[in-house]
Amino acid sequence: MTYRVDLAFRVEEALARLPEEGQQEIFETIATALVRRDSWPPPGGWRGAFCWGPLSWVAFTAYRDGIEVYDLGWAG
Template sequence: MAFRVDLSVQAEDALKGPPDEGHRDVMEVIAAALAQRGSWPAPGGWDGAVRQGRRAWVAYATYGDGTEVYGVGWTG
C-alpha cells in the first residue's frame, strides 16, 4: 500500500540549511519511520511522534492516507 509523505513548510525550510549529507540523514530517518508502521502514532488524532537517527530527527503525525513531517533537525 502506498502512503503519501508531506513536508510542512517549516520542515522544507529547515532542509535548506544542511548540506547534502544532512538531507540524506533526514530522509533516512523518514524512511525508517515509514518502514516501522507499528511505531506510528494513532492516525488522525492529535498525537505525534519523534524518530531519531544517528544525526537527524523528524517529528511527524500520521493520517489515513499518509504522514506529515512537521519538524526536522540535523546536527552536523
C-alpha cells in the same frame, strides 16, 4: 500499499538550509519512520511521534495513508 509523506513548510525550509549530508540523513530518517508503521501515533489525531537517526530526528503525525513531518533536527 503506497504511503504518502507530507512536509510542513518549515521542514522544507530547514531541509533547504542543510548540507547534502544532512538532507540525506533526514530523508533516510523519514523513510525509516514511514516503514515502521507500528511506531505511528493513532491516525488523524493531534498526537505525534519521533523517529531518530544517527545524527537526526524527525517529528511526525500520522494519517491513514501516510505521515506528515512537522519538525526535524540534525546535529551534524
